[in-house]
Amino acid sequence: MQVMKWSALALAVTAGTTQLAFASAQSESKGFVEDSDLVLSNRNYFFQRDFKNNAPGQNMREEWAHGFMSEFASGFTQGTVGVGVDAYGYMGIKLDSGRGRDGTGLLPANSEGGSQDNYGEAGGSVKARISNSVLKYGEMRTGAPVFATSHSRLLPETATGFNVTSEEIENLSLEGGYFTAYNNRASTNSDDELLINYGAGEIGDSIGYLGGSYSFTDNLSVTLYGSKFEETWNQYYVNTNWALPISEGQSLTFDLNIYDTSDTGDSLQGEVDNTTFSLAAVYALGGHSFLAAYQEVDGDTPFDYVGGDSIFLSNSMQYSDFNGANEKSWRVGYTYDWSDLGVPGLTTMVTYVEGYDIDGTDADVNGGYAGLQGEDGEHQETDLDIKYVIQEGAAKDLSIRLRQAFHYANDDQAEGDLHEFRVIMDYPLDVL
Numbered sequence: 001m002q003v004m005k006w007s008a009l010a011l012a013v014t015a016g017t018t019q020l021a022f023a024s025a026q027s028e029s030k031g032f033v034e035d036s037d038l039v040l041s042n043r044n045y046f047f048q049r050d051f052k053n054n055a056p057g058q059n060m061r062e063e064w065a066h067g068f069m070s071e072f073a074s075g076f077t078q079g080t081v082g083v084g085v086d087a088y089g090y091m092g093i094k095l096d097s098g099r100g101r102d103g104t105g106l107l108p109a110n111s112e113g114g115s116q117d118n119y120g121e122a123g124g125s126v127k128a129r130i131s132n133s134v135l136k137y138g139e140m141r142t143g144a145p146v147f148a149t150s151h152s153r154l155l156p157e158t159a160t161g162f163n164v165t166s167e168e169i170e171n172l173s174l175e176g177g178y179f180t181a182y183n184n185r186a187s188t189n190s191d192d193e194l195l196i197n198y199g200a201g202e203i204g205d206s207i208g209y210l211g212g213s214y215s216f217t218d219n220l221s222v223t224l225y226g227s228k229f230e231e232t233w234n235q236y237y238v239n240t241n242w243a244l245p246i247s248e249g250q251s252l253t254f255d256l257n258i259y260d261t262s263d264t265g266d267s268l269q270g271e272v273d274n275t276t277f278s279l280a281a282v283y284a285l286g287g288h289s290f291l292a293a294y295q296e297v298d299g300d301t302p303f304d305y306v307g308g309d310s311i312f313l314s315n316s317m318q319y320s321d322f323n324g325a326n327e328k329s330w331r332v333g334y335t336y337d338w339s340d341l342g343v344p345g346l347t348t349m350v351t352y353v354e355g356y357d358i359d360g361t362d363a364d365v366n367g368g369y370a371g372l373q374g375e376d377g378e379h380q381e382t383d384l385d386i387k388y389v390i391q392e393g394a395a396k397d398l399s400i401r402l403r404q405a406f407h408y409a410n411d412d413q414a415e416g417d418l419h420e421f422r423v424i425m426d427y428p429l430d431v432l
Helices: 002-016
Strands: 037-051 060-073 081-096 118-130 133-140 158-169 172-183 207-217 220-229 233-247 250-263 273-285 288-298 328-337 346-358 377-389 399-409 418-430
Touching (some): 081 133
Antiparallel strands (some): 060 081, 081 118, 118 133, 158 172, 288 328, 328 346, 377 399, 399 418
């Protein structure tokens, strides 16, 4: 698998070298101040998770909070090598919560068993650019398929380390990174351990990755990444996305994702030998989109990942990732864009996923996944999503999103029965 992926990446590089490189972004720099951006964002978030079979434990998590986010990105100084800085400041304020209802991930816990009334954090990174290549060091958001921070709650997650991106060849984007610390979504600490989502026990101290994407045409692209999670696992990722225009307003898109993970070094999470893939097809006709997808896990452990959003699989849903040991799942969905009916900015979505054949009983008894799932797990999830973005006026770009999930599972699947409701309001303001 590894040889195949890196051979494909070499092929993409070879193809790209026959084309002219982009014009140098650094040569067109207007300066540190002149190219700067400052965005102020507000996020208002209500989160309710109602556990249906969690007695005598917590049966309700419910919190409401407001977040303020300021993000500054300088331009680059002029010259062969340009330098700059990125900086951010975040603040979260509790609007409603109470002891016994905390734990949604919106707010950090306090010492009395509830949620903090407010919290904040600030950080940033320095950056340098040569031609179309940028090196950053510091605290930042990441988006690689093998290491992506999340913004699924009130404030964004960040990670501390190096990141380099390069777009010297037309249609080819390359990226590498090395990170040693994390800032979780409900934390003010920039030196948290790296986040894994399903394992238990000792956590590796660093993750490094290298990868890239190549567009063969406007409609066909390939993405390849490899990563090493220290003393834990090596993970490889491949994606192919192919969009087929059929006629005006009509298209068919295929999206294939594959992850291959195997333990390495001290195997801190135990023995891992996992290949997980998903294949999705989307048929679009005007404002209508119809989705069908299949996902399968080949391994005695769940598909696990480092970072809150490092799962680029079709059946990762609002609540469950449908990534249990040996799990198979299928998904159908429908999305409608109401622009054709005179309501631009309004979209609605409904999707259903069913997972089955989960069997985690052969997981390494000394590893981080022992006892996590039984031998005959199954579950279902239905998600409803309504989003409206104001198109003009003083509140332009203000978005309101309602998300409802219904999840039902047997004991062997282990995530339980629950209803989850979210209301998210986002309002970005471009200052510079």
